[in-house]
Every structure is written in C-alpha cells, then in structure tokens.
Amino acid sequence: SAVISQKPSRDICQRGTSLTIQCQVDSQVTMMFWYRQQPGQSLTLIATANQGSEATYESGFVIDKFPISRPNLTFSTLTVSNMSPEDSSIYLCSFSFSYEQFFGPGTRLTVL
C-alpha cells in the first residue's frame, strides 16, 4: 500500500505568521484531503484537493485562511495563514483508494 508522509511533524509558531504543511504520497493518487483535529476532538474535513483544479472547501473553511496547492498527483500543501492560538490543532492529510482513506502521521501545530 502507498506510504503517506507529512512535514513538519510539529511546529510552534507565533501569532500572525503562516505555516505551510507538505504532504507526500509515494504513488499517484487522484484525491487528497486535508483535515483538522482540534485537541481532544474528532477529525473535521477542511478541503478536498484535486490535481489541476481549485480545492473544494467545506463550510467554515475559506481559501484565504487555508490556501491549498496540488501541483501533481503525489504532493499537496496546506498553508495556515495569519495564525491565532485557535489554529492550534493537528492537521492531517489523506488520500483515497476506492472508498477507503489513508492518513498521514499529522502535523501538530501550536500557535503562541
């Protein structure tokens, strides 16, 4: 099965700055997804990233705050912009194969 990795694994950032999270899959996949997991909570889908088109954002998430790139079939980035302490969460990328989704290890973000 495909291996999915994320960088960085964790970061501590200052309020008002931006962080770009990278997600790499070791084989080509059509659909990639970005999730947020707030402390002690379940996973919430931020957006679906398809290669060659704009990402599709879920209600409550906007492109200006969470711009996403999908330059090819193995890679995607999520930027968390103009961060505030409320953005402190684990950010997870995933890809789908048929109806199953497989997740990266996550990026633990702390905003001071």
Added chain:
Amino acid sequence: GQQLNQSPQSMFIQEGEDVSMNCTSSSIFNTWLWYKQDPGEGPVLLIALYKAGELTSNGRLTAQFGITRKDSFLNISASIPSDVGIYFCAGHLTGTASKLTFGTGTRLQVTL
C-alpha cells in the same frame, strides 16, 4: 454538519475482556470505516464495510454494517494493552462518494 454519534465516549476495561462500541446516525451511509488513532499518530484503517448486514473480521476485531445502514458496531475480543487508543467510525453518506464523515470517537483504556 452531519454527526456520527459514537458510544461509549470512553471506557476502561480489564486486559482480556471483550469490548464493544457502536456508531449511530439519523442518515443513511453507503460505507462504514473503523479507524484507530494512537497518540501523536494519524488514524489507521482497521476495517471497511460496504454492504448492509456485512460482518467483517480483522484478527481480534469484528465489525458489522447495520441493516438499516444507519449504524455500525466494532467488537474487540480479548483486549490487550496495545489496544489503547481512540477508535473512530467514519462513513460515506449517500450522495457523497468521496467525503468521509467522522464519528465523535471512543477512547479505550486498558487496565492490567
């Protein structure tokens, strides 16, 4: 947004005991997936279910797709310390082939 309710929210069990948790919704799902998340890691897919009534096993784990398509359960037999973690159900709502909806999670803790 749509919520999948999991119960129990958390549980302490003795090593060697069997565990049962379930996931319910007011909406119909086309698939059910069960994940386990260890601290500091991304969710790992345990079992995928595709048809109403389907019963599937993976080692000591058994999961079933409810007949009404609105619920699913996961059983763990003869629990061991490494079963500790958070278990999430997830599924595809009718009409949402790619988007996964996640449950609220069940935290499992095992006492020796």
